[in-house]
Amino acid sequence: MGHEGIGKVVEVGDQVSKFKINDKVIISCTTSCGECYYCKKNLQSLCNDGGWILGHNIDGTQADYVRIPYADHSLHKVPENVSEESLLMLSDMLPTGNEVGSLKGKIEKGDTVAIVGSGPIGIAVLLTSQIFEPSAIIMIDVDDERLRVAKEKFGATHTINPATENVQEKINKITSVFAKGEKTGKKPGVDVAIECVGSETTFQTCQNIITPGGRIANVGLHGGPASLALDKLFYENVGITTGVVCGFSTQQLLKNIVNKKLSPEDLVTHRFKFDEIEKAYEVYANAGKNKAIKTFISNDL
Numbered sequence: 498m499g500h501e502g503i504g505k506v507v508e509v510g511d512q513v514s515k516f517k518i519n520d521k522v523i524i525s526c527t528t529s530c531g532e533c534y535y536c537k538k539n540l541q542s543l544c545n546d547g548g549w550i551l552g553h554n555i556d557g558t559q560a561d562y563v564r565i566p567y568a569d570h571s572l573h574k575v576p577e578n579v580s581e582e583s584l585l586m587l588s589d590m591l592p593t594g595n596e597v598g599s600l601k602g603k604i605e606k607g608d609t610v611a612i613v614g615s616g617p618i619g620i621a622v623l624l625t626s627q628i629f630e631p632s633a634i635i636m637i638d639v640d641d642e643r644l645r646v647a648k649e650k651f652g653a654t655h656t657i658n659p660a661t662e663n664v665q666e667k668i669n670k671i672t673s674v675f676a677k678g679e680k681t682g683k684k685p686g687v688d689v690a691i692e693c694v695g696s697e698t699t700f701q702t703c704q705n706i707i708t709p710g711g712r713i714a715n716v717g718l719h720g721g722p723a724s725l726a727l728d729k730l731f732y733e734n735v736g737i738t739t740g741v742v743c744g745f746s747t748q749q750l751l752k753n754i755v756n757k758k759l760s761p762e763d764l765v766t767h768r769f770k771f772d773e774i775e776k777a778y779e780v781y782a783n784a785g786k787n788k789a790i791k792t793f794i795s796n797d798l
């Protein structure tokens with residue numbers, strides 16, 4: 498189990514040239530051979546001999562020791578003086594939010610952005626989207642506590658709870674302020690809608706609130722098909738993207754953390770020792786009640 502982690506190198510295979518024993522490393526959730534067609538195109542999640550295999554097709558990181566195939570392309574050496582909590586967010590969460598959300602959504606300076614789902618991945622999108630300086634970031638979630646945290650801690654400018662508010666009306670109201678519609682003729686709706694749940698309902702929300710010419714970036718992992726309102730989106734020139742994290746932006750995100758442009762350590766709400774891992778699972782099983790975003794498990798090697 499497990500596809501995220503930071504660690505210390507204790508043994509090095511003979512094909513590895515970039516790492517040595519005692520190096521401290523970030524383990525990317527995506528394994529990349531670095532040589533195949535997809536790796537060369539920065540589509541590492543499609544790697545012919547890698548992709549999402551850790552904790553999926555091979556033993557994962559929730560163990561005392563873990564073997565990382567193709568280490569030269571699948572690990573990142575870390576600088577000193579960066580918190581382990583921040584580094585851990587570079588395994589999966591931040592690259593996912595950045596690559597599948599902020600980058601695929603092509604967020605530009607001044608854009609209005611809606612993020613549907615304020616869980617860990619929604620927050621990762623919220624953090625990375627701010628690098629692109631949008632004018633408004635609207636978080637949408639049915640959990641008031643998650644909305645409060647998104648606004649007070651992580652920089653959301655507005656929040657909407659679909660359980661108690663009319664999403665479309667509120668989006669129209671917020672975006673009309675930023676679009677100055679009466680002068681430019683721009684229609685209400687957000688420029689970028691980012692789906693971070695993976696359900697039919699939340700994907701519909703994105704389709705309902707997008708402005709003509711906007712982009713929908715789907716980050717959420719869908720368990721089944723979701724319907725596409727092509728009869729509407731076609732005429733509105735709306736772009737739709739989806740995908741699995743590749744990890745090509747991890748180094749850049751690490752630089753942003755070192756330069757203090759990104760501060761993801763607050764995402765870690767709970768810490769456990771490795772022998773308390775069952776307790777960590779119990780806490781996360783009731784994440785809402787326990788106000789848990791990410792749990793951090795350490796074995797103090």
Ligand SMILES: [Zn+2]
Pocket residue numbers: 529530531532533534535536537543544545546547
């Ligand atoms: Zn490859």
